[in-house]
Amino acid sequence: MGPVENIDAGQLPSTHRMRRRVLALALGSIWMLPLGCPTDDADDDSQENFSPCEFEDRSEAYEAGMVHPGTEGLLDVALLGVTPSPPDVGDSEWLVEVTEPGGGAPISDCSIIATGWMPDHGHGGPEGASTPAAETGQYTVSGLSFVMSGYWEITLAVDCLGLEQDQVVFRFCLPG
Numbered sequence: 001m002g003p004v005e006n007i008d009a010g011q012l013p014s015t016h017r018m019r020r021r022v023l024a025l026a027l028g029s030i031w032m033l034p035l036g037c038p039t040d041d042a043d044d045d046s047q048e049n050f051s052p053c054e055f056e057d058r059s060e061a062y063e064a065g066m067v068h069p070g071t072e073g074l075l076d077v078a079l080l081g082v083t084p085s086p087p088d089v090g091d092s093e094w095l096v097e098v099t100e101p102g103g104g105a106p107i108s109d110c111s112i113i114a115t116g117w118m119p120d121h122g123h124g125g126p127e128g129a130s131t132p133a134a135e136t137g138q139y140t141v142s143g144l145s146f147v148m149s150g151y152w153e154i155t156l157a158v159d160c161l162g163l164e165q166d167q168v169v170f171r172f173c174l175p176g
Ligand SMILES: [Cu+2]
Pocket: 118, 121, 123, 148, 150
């Protein structure tokens, strides 16, 4: 009865094009996830209970005060606090302290660039930058934003007066 019955080889190319368009729409909608779209499929329990962090073993548990040594061993960076806490999707402000290695004296005159990266997806998000130290060795990093839930690697590149650049990497899974 309908046009479905009339499909012949000549219509295949347009079907192909349509499939591609559907795929593009599906990929595009990934970016909608952080906006918190409720799932339409209320009957699908596995979808409702899905947490991107449930089986994530690369991430570390956030704890205020957690310390990472620089990969070059020139300094330590303590993550004193994040807003919101624990870190999650959206704008994220970090308070960090830079000290000499092994929890030594605080280091002033540093600037910090924070870069988020989702290795599973091959994308990042808005970077963060520090303001000058309000207290000795302590810096507020703002501008960082996580555009979606999942596993993120956040690199803090630290430039201090009189030191080579060093960096630390924090690994967090954001539940969204
Ligand atoms: Cu992503």
